[in-house]
Amino acid sequence: MIIAVDAAGGDFYPANPIEGGLLALTENPDLQIIFVGPESMVRDELSKHTYDEQRVHVQDAPEIIGMEDSPSSAVKNKRNSSITIGIGMHKAGKCHAFVSAGNTGALLAASIFILGKLEGVSRPTIAAYYPTLKGFRLLVDAGANLELKPEMAVQFAKMAQVYSQAIMGIESPKVGLMNVGEEDEKGTENTKEIHSALKSLEGFIGNVEGRDIFPAKADVFITDGMVGNILLKFGESIPDALFKMVHSAFSQVQLDEKEIKNVQTVLKTALNPFNYENVGGLPFLGVNGVSIVGHGGSSALAIKNMIKAAVDCVESDINGKIVASLN
């Protein structure tokens, strides 16, 4: 198994992608990694580590796509970036998957333009892992498709069900449609049409509300990319906000140093469900390949887990299963 890793993506490149890639190698003896990025930068960073040289390769990609670059123009104009070269290698069969903590829009655009769509897929989607009291569940779409149409919603739901089952180990994934109320007739005309279209889907449990996310009333929460992206970013901001709220609470509650430390330990443990490092990245579902994007702030551990998710996708033939479920 060969996985290409974007060595020039995210807020902490090249250190974190390279450390993460090497961690993945120690965990999986059948793995080879191709680091894609400016060659001298990658080799400099690699020289700080010891590793099995037989299993580590470097592909030069001198251009850098920044986090703020416009996705489609970056893909068109920076043909020698790690994202375009990495996805191009995947298209050419030189690796089984590509993972990046870089510009999400650019990776999505490159994945759709270069890899193309799976048979029967009208629009690929970004599925986001969302923290719940039962562990991570999927929120789909997380920002790739700001408007949702009924047939898209059905495809997104089916693809997310396949992913939940094959990669997340959820046996019979339940699908809920994010809405303002539980009753069938709630929502906009468009939401009602989506609801009708989803009715015949196995596992569809109807409308779900904002309060149903944390208890994981559904395993797959279907929504448009506007709601999904706002919820995703809001959710990511919860742990930091809570730590700040707890910090101000310390001034109101009399505690000694040891007690403060206890509270912080409990809180850190309690907020583990929010720890994206454990899942690493967000899969693009519906593209003809395996392409995973991670949080810009991805740690080495997060990168390692993105690589693991990519390996799981390849080994479980996720795309074959998606095509079978759609056709």
Place this chain on the structure above:
Amino acid sequence: MIIAVDAAGGDFYPANPIEGGLLALTENPDLQIIFVGPESMVRDELSKHTYDEQRVHVQDAPEIIGMEDSPSSAVKNKRNSSITIGIGMHKAGKCHAFVSAGNTGALLAASIFILGKLEGVSRPTIAAYYPTLKGFRLLVDAGANLELKPEMAVQFAKMAQVYSQAIMGIESPKVGLMNVGEEDEKGTENTKEIHSALKSLEGFIGNVEGRDIFPAKADVFITDGMVGNILLKFGESIPDALFKMVHSAFSQVQLDEKEIKNVQTVLKTALNPFNYENVGGLPFLGVNGVSIVGHGGSSALAIKNMIKAAVDCVESDINGKIVASLN
């Protein structure tokens, strides 16, 4: 000042509305309360308390609108409910405001049908208090208008600015448009049009994202009722989810009883920003009157604070200020 209180609304009527109303009387010597609901039920509950009988009135309203009743049919068919009678009394000038912890949709429908709209308002809106690190801020629309148009967004923003300033004491309220990115060109065609329309508004700071809510990057977060309602209900579910996460953390971190109690005290204090009791209810902005709805689970304290918010709205002539800001 006379405030009518729905004695037959919410999950805990008549106990909480009546206790809350009587609490408000002790706090504000210039206040009179009219409890609206089935007369014998109200009088039975009142008999459990001692209070100044000169300042407490009862208006019989034998019908009950349940939390699950369809709003418009409830208002049309249950003409003797506390909501329709209470709003009718407000329309007739028999009280200065009406507050209820009952069916939000029914109260909104009754407010619009019976009180009508303020001069120049195209659509009334529900503004939700949202917890942030700087205290509550407004999220508008919270579910009354599932689709947002540019001219509505501008009106909602202006009305929320007036409310933030007059009632919440925020001097120059900043307005942000909820979106998937900060750049002007982000979002759907509709979002871009709304963005353009808001550009000339004083205090508009541009697009904001999900991660900008907790730091209160804006004082007024403008969004459609679908996003607003999902975020509102999600936000309300955070404290309970966190207590559950902390509870499971206790099994992983070795703490004695006293230490566990410390953590719970800190957490409870830390989560105070989420305590809706302090603000009581959500104001309807743009109706020709003062009508405030509270959480179904409102405590007596929450009801008392809803009444205080209603008094503030009347005393500050919030509606005169809204009309002036729109015209």
